[in-house]
Amino acid sequence: MRLLSAHLAPEIQKALLKDIRAIVAKAPLFTPTMPRWGKPLSVRMSNCGPLGWLSDKSGYRYEPVHPVTGQPWPAIPDRLMQLWQDLTGYPLPPEACLINYYRPDAKMGLHVDNDEEDFDAPILSVSLGDDARFRLGGRERKDPTQSFLLQSGDVLLLEGEDRLAYHGVDKIYPGTSTLLKEPGRINLTMRRVTKAGSDTRPEGASRD
Ligand code: MD3
Ligand code: FE
DSSP: OETTTTTOOHHHHHHHHHHHHHHHSSSOOOBBBBTTOOOOSSSEEEEEOEEEEETTTEEEEEEOOOTOOOOOOOOOOOOHHHHHHHHOOOOSSSEEEEEEEOOOOOEEEOOOOOSSOOSSSOOOOOOOEEEEEEEEEOOSSSSOEEEEEEEEEEEEEOOOOGOOOOOOEEEEEEEOOEEEEEEEEEEEEOOSSSTTTTTSSSSTTTOO
């Protein structure tokens, strides 16, 4: 894991927030639920990009359309595409940018991100708004964990071994940032989902 503290200047954070507001106006935040029993998660979500992550009674998965509006997800903002390019150097663009919205009482339990096909691609995450206590463990749930503070403007790059590590968000510290109008936190997580552009190319097309 590479934590780039205060990577995004306040003006950039504001511009990014404006981009996210425009996305959420078209693709409203929804409340995902746990697979099978349908217990709501405390984090609300939306997405941008060709694919969006969601969770409902049928399970965790990526979908090309919003679960409520049935519309395609809005495009990933150029400045996020650029950030992916600059920081990951990965040859393929991200396909999904998950938008997590945490009110002060929201948290995210320890989990692994493994609904993607491409585990070789890194994950890039951006934090906006109030501080959060983030926990990173190992490949197994019982492995020891370490806690970090994530602050507005921080960028996290997950690659290699940490790509499949357990992680979660234990706590939001309301009132620690003035970026958002209300107490809370936004996290953006960019991911490559499919291997080598299988979604956008005709069957059997050459990649070079
Ligand atoms: C470490 N989000 O959306 S972002 C998620 O702050 C998620 O909203 C958290 O976990 C949040 O899945 C953490 C940083 C992050 C993202 C993916 C990871 C850390 C990760 C994948 C592996 C290990
Ligand atoms: Fe995660």
